[in-house]
Amino acid sequence: MAEGAANGEIAVRFDGVQKSYDGEILVVKDLNLDIARGEFLTMLGPSGSGKTTCLMMLAGFEPATHGEIFLNDRPINNVPPHRREIGMVFQNYALFPHMTVAENLAFPLIVRKMNQTDVDAKVKRALEMVEMPAFGGRRPAQLSGGQQQRVAVARALVFEPELVLMDEPLGALDKQLREQMQYEIKHIHESLGVTVVYVTHDQSEALTMSNRIAVFNDGVIQQLSSPETLYELPDNSFVAQFIGENNKLEGVVESIDKDDTCTVKLDSGQVVKSLKINVNQKGDRTMLSLRPERVVIEPKKGEVPNILEGTIEELIYLGDHIRTRMTVAGHNDFIVKVPNTYGHKPLKEGSVSKIGWQTQDCRALDYYTGPIE
Amino acid sequence: MVDATVQQSQVALTDDGIPLKTKLARATRRQKLRALGLVLPLVLFVLITFVYPIGDMLIRGFYDPLVSEVLVRTGDVIDEWDGTDLPSEEVYEAFSLDLQEAAAARDHGKFALRLNFILPGTRSLIMSTGRKAKNLDPAEIDNYQAYLVDINDEWGEREVWAAIKRLTNPIQLDYYANAIDMRIDVDGSFVSQAEEQRIYLTLYWRTLWMSALVMGLCLLLAYPLSYWLSVLPLRLSNLLLIMVLLPFWTSLLVRTTAWISLLQEQGIINDVLVGIGLLDDDSRVRMIYNEAGTIIAMTHILLPFMVLPLFSVMRTIPPSYMRAARSLGANQVYAYVKIYMPLTLPGVAAGSLLVFILSIGYYITPALVGGQRGQLISNLIATHIQLTQNWSLAAALGAILLAGVLICYWMYNKLIGVDNLKLG
Ligand SMILES: Nc1ncnc2c1ncn2[C@@H]1O[C@H](COP(=O)(O)OP(=O)(O)O)[C@@H](O)[C@H]1O
Ligand SMILES: [Mg+2]
Numbered sequence: 001m002a003e004g005a006a007n008g009e010i011a012v013r014f015d016g017v018q019k020s021y022d023g024e025i026l027v028v029k030d031l032n033l034d035i036a037r038g039e040f041l042t043m044l045g046p047s048g049s050g051k052t053t054c055l056m057m058l059a060g061f062e063p064a065t066h067g068e069i070f071l072n073d074r075p076i077n078n079v080p081p082h083r084r085e086i087g088m089v090f091q092n093y094a095l096f097p098h099m100t101v102a103e104n105l106a107f108p109l110i111v112r113k114m115n116q117t118d119v120d121a122k123v124k125r126a127l128e129m130v131e132m133p134a135f136g137g138r139r140p141a142q143l144s145g146g147q148q149q150r151v152a153v154a155r156a157l158v159f160e161p162e163l164v165l166m167d168e169p170l171g172a173l174d175k176q177l178r179e180q181m182q183y184e185i186k187h188i189h190e191s192l193g194v195t196v197v198y199v200t201h202d203q204s205e206a207l208t209m210s211n212r213i214a215v216f217n218d219g220v221i222q223q224l225s226s227p228e229t230l231y232e233l234p235d236n237s238f239v240a241q242f243i244g245e246n247n248k249l250e251g252v253v254e255s256i257d258k259d260d261t262c263t264v265k266l267d268s269g270q271v272v273k274s275l276k277i278n279v280n281q282k283g284d285r286t287m288l289s290l291r292p293e294r295v296v297i298e299p300k301k302g303e304v305p306n307i308l309e310g311t312i313e314e315l316i317y318l319g320d321h322i323r324t325r326m327t328v329a330g331h332n333d334f335i336v337k338v339p340n341t342y343g344h345k346p347l348k349e350g351s352v353s354k355i356g357w358q359t360q361d362c363r364a365l366d367y368y369t370g371p372i373e
Numbered sequence: 374m375v376d377a378t379v380q381q382s383q384v385a386l387t388d389d390g391i392p393l394k395t396k397l398a399r400a401t402r403r404q405k406l407r408a409l410g411l412v413l414p415l416v417l418f419v420l421i422t423f424v425y426p427i428g429d430m431l432i433r434g435f436y437d438p439l440v441s442e443v444l445v446r447t448g449d450v451i452d453e454w455d456g457t458d459l460p461s462e463e464v465y466e467a468f469s470l471d472l473q474e475a476a477a478a479r480d481h482g483k484f485a486l487r488l489n490f491i492l493p494g495t496r497s498l499i500m501s502t503g504r505k506a507k508n509l510d511p512a513e514i515d516n517y518q519a520y521l522v523d524i525n526d527e528w529g530e531r532e533v534w535a536a537i538k539r540l541t542n543p544i545q546l547d548y549y550a551n552a553i554d555m556r557i558d559v560d561g562s563f564v565s566q567a568e569e570q571r572i573y574l575t576l577y578w579r580t581l582w583m584s585a586l587v588m589g590l591c592l593l594l595a596y597p598l599s600y601w602l603s604v605l606p607l608r609l610s611n612l613l614l615i616m617v618l619l620p621f622w623t624s625l626l627v628r629t630t631a632w633i634s635l636l637q638e639q640g641i642i643n644d645v646l647v648g649i650g651l652l653d654d655d656s657r658v659r660m661i662y663n664e665a666g667t668i669i670a671m672t673h674i675l676l677p678f679m680v681l682p683l684f685s686v687m688r689t690i691p692p693s694y695m696r697a698a699r700s701l702g703a704n705q706v707y708a709y710v711k712i713y714m715p716l717t718l719p720g721v722a723a724g725s726l727l728v729f730i731l732s733i734g735y736y737i738t739p740a741l742v743g744g745q746r747g748q749l750i751s752n753l754i755a756t757h758i759q760l761t762q763n764w765s766l767a768a769a770l771g772a773i774l775l776a777g778v779l780i781c782y783w784m785y786n787k788l789i790g791v792d793n794l795k796l797g
Contacts, residue, residue, distance in 0.1 A: 081696070082701075082705075084700075087700065088696070088700040090693045094694050111701060
């Protein structure tokens with residue numbers, strides 16, 4: 001499943017979708033996206049990147065300015081929201097304050113003219129699913145944030161939609177509760193097999209929960225892939241910097257070499273080798289991306305092909321590793337994670353040390369200087 | 374030692390042995406006094422300008438000691454009279470002397486006024502008798518009954534004496550009886566007023582249904598308007614809200630007169646209707662100086678009181694509730710009725726209560742555009758204060774109105790709960 005929609009049935013398809021609110025700026029620019037049935041797909045991106053807008057178009061609350069959205073191969077641009085059979089969890093939960101929890105859960109069933117016995121049974125089962133069987137008689141205001149969240153999830157699922165949308169559903173919870181809810185939602189997804197489209201701006205949430213992640217920036221999907229691929233093999237500089245911790249080195253391509261590698265001359269003058277990912281020819285400006293845990297400090301002779309010198313600026317002892325901030329090639333925010341293994345070299349602030357890396361751990365990406373958050 | 378522990382478990386003590394409660398009270402006393410000092414001016418202001426006049430009004434409706442102070446001698450002896458026949462010679466004598474004194478001191482006018490209130494048509498009886506009694510010489514008179522009846526034979530009627538007897542008691546129920554279209558007859562029992570004198574109950578009823586109608590019309594107009602305002606961008610909605618409030622900035626009198634020029638038979642609306650041929654020139658519609666005038670003008674004037682609470686409630690309802698309902702399968706209408714409208718209930722309730730209670734006591738608009746048939750109870754209260762000077766009746770009418778408002782408020786509290794009120 002992790003490798004995407006190609007090998008599953010397609011539940012949702014965005015086909016060349018564009019959206020503009022004011023007729024001047026496109027907040028979603030040419031969105032093409034297939035979501036497989038049963039998939040947990042996360043839209044991840046900084047705020048204002050158009051994630052909510054995509055979700056609202058899918059739910060039917062905003063019309064697409066251009067393009068078509070398909071639900072189970074059926075175009076839905078002209079289907080009103082209440083006929084789309086899509087469950088939705090809102091950021092502020094949107095539980096109806098004048099109804100009890102049970103009445104909230106019964107609402108979609110009563111709308112569908114289900115008989116009272118079935119309604120009661122389904123409400124009961126939904127409450128059990130979110131482990132709140134005794135809370136049916138309470139008002140939303142009498143519940144904690146986490147409990148409201150669960151009821152909101154239960155309500156979006158109680159009428160058994162095949163597709164559920166969640167727009168930053170955990171944004172209002174504290175960290176611990178958020179992590180717990182991440183697992184619960186993940187668990188519910190796995191046991192029910194529904195398709196989930198999840199929106200968040202929290203990358204660790206996206207990495208924990210998703211089958212695939214679509215990274216949004218400025219109304220465009222920057223990369224669509226599994227969490228591992230996203231972290232290990234970012235396609236461009238924005239993704240490399242947005243997901244996880246990243247060291248960047250700036251320079252100019254000197255030559256394109258065989259085996260998809262290239263030689264880059266850093267702005268500070270040193271020459272290094274790197275994978276050729278997002279550069280085309282000699283003379284392109286590039287940003288090299290290098291994960292902190294892939295940098296070797298004081299490499300043995302012949303261990304790595306690329307070696308630079310750096311000054312240790314700051315050491316933070318974190319138990320399992322030592323987080324080391326260095327100045328390398330003119331960047332004073334170069335991070336190296338030195339594993340706290342037996343017999344590692346003693347590090348001292350202010351001292352000069354050699355660092356190095358394997359060519360395949362370093363990716364030559366586009367030169368991106370826009371905002372990340 | 375054992376004793377000490379027992380005591381400690383009963384009353385918490387401080388280190389120096391004073392009970393904690395006492396110590397705490399002492400520590401906070403100064404604070405409390407300061408707080409009291411701050412609210413004292415307001416409390417006095419409210420007492421003097423609000424509580425006292427209302428209390429005075431409530432009492433004035435049934436308590437008026439003036440006559441008992443003027444007719445002191447009569448008051449002493451008339452209690453003996455059982456009312457079956459004419460009073461005794463003793464009463465006639467006491468009354469003649471009282472009247473002589475009152476006429477000399479020019480107090481008999483006030484007495485005449487009051488007697489006239491509870492027994493209409495007796496004012497001139499007192500005034501003319503008083504004029505003559507001023508020169509009364511007790512030495513010349515051997516029968517006071519004959520003396521008075523000789524001046525005016527009404528002095529030989531039981532009814533007059535029964536009324537005088539009631540007036541010599543400072544507590545009189547006549548005014549409350551009048552306020553509900555009843556009177557006290559010669560035998561002291563409550564009976565209905567004559568048909569043509571029953572006006573107040575009709576007026577209460579009219580006040581009630583017209584207020585309810587104005588409230589309903591305001592709600593009907595204000596609900597969609599407030600909804601529209603609440604979905605507009607904030608800057609635009611604020612601007613429009615100022616337009617809604619604009620009428621508050623012009624004098625009530627000006628606004629009401631504007632309605633006159635619009636609605637009168639030679640007014641703009643009729644002219645337009647005649648102009649476009651919808652009406653014949655001689656069948657112009659009468660829209661003012663009747664119920665219609667009062668209702669139209671009051672609806673206009675009270676509309677902002679409905680819009681404001683509605684708007685402030687609607688603005689706080691996030692659009693996600695409606696969206697949630699839609700996503701759960703409800704169509705627009707169902708979602709609106711089941712989700713949106715119940716959430717606006719506090720605003721509806723507050724606006725309705727406000728408009729209803731304001732219209733129940735409304736005075737100036739009905740006075741200007743209501744004509745005869747558009748008068749409300751407040752207009753009659755004003756009449757009794759300004760024209761007839763029957764303050765006691767005005768007070769009784771006002772007290773009944775106040776009771777009505779309190780009943781409305783109580784029912785509101787039972788049905789909706791005052792805690793749910795949201796005024797802005
Ligand atoms: N109803 C709206 N009217 C006008 N502009 C909007 C509206 N909703 C969102 N936008 C704009 O569209 C862009 C994308 O917003 P949104 O989809 O909410 O982003 P995200 O959910 O990724 O934070 C933002 O620049 C935002 O200001
Ligand atoms: Mg958003």
